[in-house]
Amino acid sequence: MAEYHLKTPLTEEDTKALKAGDVVYLSGVIYTARDAAHKRLVDLIEAGEELPFDLEGSVIYFVGPTPPKPGDPIGSAGPTTSYRMDSYSPTMLKNGSRGMIGKGKRNQAVKDACVEYGGIYFGATGGAGALLGKKIKSAEVIAYPELGPEAVRRIEVEEFPVTVINDTYGNDLYQMGREMYEVHA
Amino acid sequence: MREVAFDDVVNAVKNMIITTATNLPEDTYDALKEAMEKEKSPVAQEVIRQLLENADIARNEKRPLCQDTGLAVFFVKVGADVKIVGGLLKDAINKGTELGYTEGYLRASTCEPFSRANLKDTVGYNLPAIIHFDIVEGDKIEIEYAAKGGGSENVSRARVLPPAAGKEGVIEFVKECISDAGGNPCPPITVGIGIGGTFEKAAISSKHALFRDLETTNPDPEMDALEKTILEEVNNLGIGAMGMGGTKTALAVHIESNPCHIASLPVSVNVQCHSSRHTHITI
Numbered sequence: 001m002a003e004y005h006l007k008t009p010l011t012e013e014d015t016k017a018l019k020a021g022d023v024v025y026l027s028g029v030i031y032t033a034r035d036a037a038h039k040r041l042v043d044l045i046e047a048g049e050e051l052p053f054d055l056e057g058s059v060i061y062f063v064g065p066t067p068p069k070p071g072d073p074i075g076s077a078g079p080t081t082s083y084r085m086d087s088y089s090p091t092m093l094k095n096g097s098r099g100m101i102g103k104g105k106r107n108q109a110v111k112d113a114c115v116e117y118g119g120i121y122f123g124a125t126g127g128a129g130a131l132l133g134k135k136i137k138s139a140e141v142i143a144y145p146e147l148g149p150e151a152v153r154r155i156e157v158e159e160f161p162v163t164v165i166n167d168t169y170g171n172d173l174y175q176m177g178r179e180m181y182e183v184h185a
Numbered sequence: 186m187r188e189v190a191f192d193d194v195v196n197a198v199k200n201m202i203i204t205t206a207t208n209l210p211e212d213t214y215d216a217l218k219e220a221m222e223k224e225k226s227p228v229a230q231e232v233i234r235q236l237l238e239n240a241d242i243a244r245n246e247k248r249p250l251c252q253d254t255g256l257a258v259f260f261v262k263v264g265a266d267v268k269i270v271g272g273l274l275k276d277a278i279n280k281g282t283e284l285g286y287t288e289g290y291l292r293a294s295t296c297e298p299f300s301r302a303n304l305k306d307t308v309g310y311n312l313p314a315i316i317h318f319d320i321v322e323g324d325k326i327e328i329e330y331a332a333k334g335g336g337s338e339n340v341s342r343a344r345v346l347p348p349a350a351g352k353e354g355v356i357e358f359v360k361e362c363i364s365d366a367g368g369n370p371c372p373p374i375t376v377g378i379g380i381g382g383t384f385e386k387a388a389i390s391s392k393h394a395l396f397r398d399l400e401t402t403n404p405d406p407e408m409d410a411l412e413k414t415i416l417e418e419v420n421n422l423g424i425g426a427m428g429m430g431g432t433k434t435a436l437a438v439h440i441e442s443n444p445c446h447i448a449s450l451p452v453s454v455n456v457q458c459h460s461s462r463h464t465h466i467t468i
Contacts, residue, residue, distance in 0.1 A: 001227075036301065063252065064252060064253075064292065065252050066249045066252050066254060066291055066292045067291075067292065068290070069248075075249060075290055076243075076250070076251060076254075077252050078253075080252075080253070080336070081335075081369050103368060103371065103427060103428075104367065104368050104428065105368065105369070123368075123428075123429070125232050125236065125239075126251075126336065126368075126371040126458070127236060127239070127250065127334075127371045127458055128236055128239040129249060129250060129252040129253075130242040130249065130250055131238055131239040131242055133248065134248075148303050149252075149293075161235070173429055173430070174367060174430075177226065177425060178367075178424055178428070179423070181225065181430045181431050182421065184421075
C-alpha cells in the first residue's frame with residue numbers, strides 16, 4: 001500500500017506505477033459526468049464528433065453535486081455508484097481517458113479495459129461529500145447544463161483523496177479486501 | 186379538537202430537512218466511532234476516519250453530508266384530536282419539503298421514471314415526498330423523517346418465502362442481498378428487515394425499521410436475538426467500509442415483524458448507507 005501525489009492529466013507511466021490498494025492524492029483538472037452525460041459523450045465518439053473536453057489522460061469523476069452556496073465553487077460532491085457507467089467506460093478508456101473516480105464494483109469489461117488501455121478505477125469515499133467538495137477549488141459547467149446536477153463540469157481539485165480499486169494489472173481491491181476479512185463458518 | 190396552523194407544519198418540516206442534511210445524528214456518529222475502533226482493516230479504518238471528519242465539516246460549516254440529499258421519506262402519526270387549519274397536512278409536508286430542499290441548497294433528485302426528466306420544472310423541487318400516514322390517539326402530530334439516498338435503496342429487495350423457509354430462509358435471503366450489494370450501498374450500513382404482513386407491509390416495515398435509533402434493542406427477545414445473529418453473519422462477509430474489505434460491514438440490523446398469511450412468509454430488506462440521516466419531531 002503506497003501513497004502517491006499525482007497531477008492530471010495522467011500519463012501511462014503514472015497509471016502503470018499504481019497498484020490496487022494504493023492511496024492517491026490527485027491535483028489538477030478533472031471532469032464530472034454521470035449516466036446521462038456519458039451516453040452523450042459516447043454518442044459523440046461513435047459519431048466521430050468533437051468532445052467538449054480533451055479525453056487524453058483525463059480523469060472522469062462520477063458525481064452529481066449539490067448546488068453551491070453563494071461564494072462556493074461547488075456544493076457537496078462525493079462519488080456516485082459506478083456500475084451505471086460500465087457500458088460507457090471502456091469506450092472512454094479506449095479513446096484516451098486514463099482514470100475514473102466513483103464507488104462500488106465494476107464489471108469485467110471495465111477491468112479488462114483498464115488493463116488494455118492503461119486506465120485506473122479509483123474509489124473515493126461515498127458519503128464524504130462535504131469533505132470531498134472542499135477539495136474542489138473551482139467548477140465550471142462546460143457541457144449539457146440542461147442535465148442539472150448531471151451536467152459535465154470542469155473542476156480543479158487539490159489533493160483529492162482516492163484509493164486504487166482496479167489497476168492496470170487486473171487487480172481488484174474489492175475482491176482482495178473481502179477475501180482477506182471474510183469469515184467462513 | 187386542537188388546531189395547528191398549516192404554516193407551522195410547513196416551517197417545522199422545512200427546518201427538519203435543512204438540519205438533517207448537515208447533521209449526522211448522534212447515534213450514527215457514535216456507532217461509526219465505535220466501528221473505527223473495532224475495525225481490523227487499516228484501509229477501512231481510514232474510510233471511517235474520513236466519514237467522521239466529513240460529519241464534523243458538515244456540522245460546523247453547514248454543508249450537506251452527502252451530495253445525494255435523498256428523497257424525503259416521512260412516517261407521520263396524526264392524533265385523532267388534531268386538525269390542520271389552512272390546508273391539508275399532506276400539502277404542508279410537501280411544501281415544507283420543497284422549501285427545505287431549495288433554501289438548504291440540497292440536490293433535487295426526483296425524476297420521471299422513463300424520461301428521467303427532473304421534476305423541478307413540472308411538479309416541484311424534490312416532490313412529491315414519500316409519506317406514510319397513521320392515525321393514533323391524542324392531539325399531537327409526530328413526524329419521523331429520513332433523507333433516503335439512492336445507492337442503498339438500489340440494493341434493497343423483497344421476496345415472499347414459503348413458510349417452511351423459516352428463520353434460516355430469512356437469514357440466507359438477507360445475506361444474499363448484502364453480499365451481492367458489496368460496497369455499492371456505502372457500508373457500514375444499517376439493515377432494515379420487515380418480516381411478515383403482506384408483500385407491501387413487509388417493505389414498509391423494513392423502511393420504518395431504519396428509523397430506529399442505533400443504540401436501541403428490539404423489545405421482542407426473539408427478534409432481538411435474530412438481529413444479533415444476522416449482524417454477525419453480515420459482518421462475517423468481509424465487505425467492510427466502502428467495500429474495501431473489513432470486519433464492520435453493518436452498524437446494526439433492525440427488524441420489524443408482523444403477523445402474516447398462513448401461506449406466506451414475506452421478507453423485505455431495506456438498506457441504509459452510513460449517512461443515516463433521520464430525525465423526528467412532535468407538533
